[in-house]
Amino acid sequence: MSDLKSGKECPDCKAWKPAQDFRRSAGNPDGLSWYCRECFRRRDADSYRARRERAGFKVRPKIDVPDGHKRCPKCEEIKPHSEWHKSSRQWDGLAAACKACRKVESRAGHLKRKYGMTEADYRAMLAEQMGVCPICQSTRPEHVDHDHETGRVRAVLCFNCNAALGMFKDRPDALRRAATYVEGIVWKPTLVAPGVYRLPS
Template sequence: MPRHRTASPATASYWRTCRAERNRAAYFTRKYGITTAELDTMIGEQFGICCICLDAPAEHVDHDHGTGRVRGVLCFSCNAALGQFKDRPDVIRRAAAYVEGNVWKPTLVAPGVYQLPS
């Protein structure tokens, strides 16, 4: 009896895997102008960890949205944080100062008059 037309052959999962790898390679070339070998090299140079938090695995390509230049490979959280800060160094510095407790500490200079740090 002939096999049903829609039944997948035993090699279907193999071909699906190959197609996924080709799609991944094409995505990095199209989006960032890098090959998967170059991406693997960058991850290796970072010892497989995120450049910012030095804790989580490096899995997401970070790039400058203005120039398109690839800066490195980050973890999901750090890459998302840079995106939320819109890659603005001044905002990132203020956020760091805020987290360190240096920004929002008003000083009482007179009764009812507070001075904020500059």
């Protein structure tokens, strides 16, 4: 005996479960499916595998995933639920791919959209720079630098150097004056005539 308020025993796993652990089924007297949600998913998956095998398709071996974990189809690793973003579109409430794989996909999409380069292009550029920022030559670079007028990618810089170029608006003359200033040569105008000064170039 069962009803929507209490629950019933699943004939597959033989466990008594609350009504919310069963799907709704208007065709059954109690309004609940025969099997609990967990058993229903397992039986549905087994049925799908059997149909695919009969049709001659290669079926991936079934992998047991412990409770509180999920297998990522991208990296094929089994990770705890904390390594997944929430998603109301998925039956389990978790995203299709783990956080690490989604981050890689997001970065790859950003590189392609903004700079027209692939992840392989990015890694090749890093290798050419020997893994260091070409300006400060000390920090690991992570930010793609490009010419804002032509869109041409120039290099991969560290955050500080990339931000510095932006602050100087990519002006070589301003950068040269900044270098001269840092080297100890004080910026001073030159008197060329009474009341007339020439600014340093």
